[in-house]
Amino acid sequence: MESTSRPRVYHAVCRDCPLERVLESAEEADSLVSRHVGRTAHSMVAGRVD
Numbered sequence: 001m002e003s004t005s006r007p008r009v010y011h012a013v014c015r016d017c018p019l020e021r022v023l024e025s026a027e028e029a030d031s032l033v034s035r036h037v038g039r040t041a042h043s044m045v046a047g048r049v050d
């Protein structure tokens with residue numbers, strides 16, 4: 001079994017609309033969240049997926 005480092009995946013999901021995205025970095029996830037929250041005042045969270 002190889003132990004190659006897989007890319008981390010971040011899942012961002014909005015609680016107030018159907019928006020849902022999978023991002024490849026925490027920065028992308030954070031910027032998506034802050035942009036969406038800034039535009040819509042929705043409540044959005046991002047978390048890492050293993």
Ligand SMILES: [Zn+2]
Pocket residue numbers: 014015016017018019036040042043044
């Ligand atoms: Zn939303």
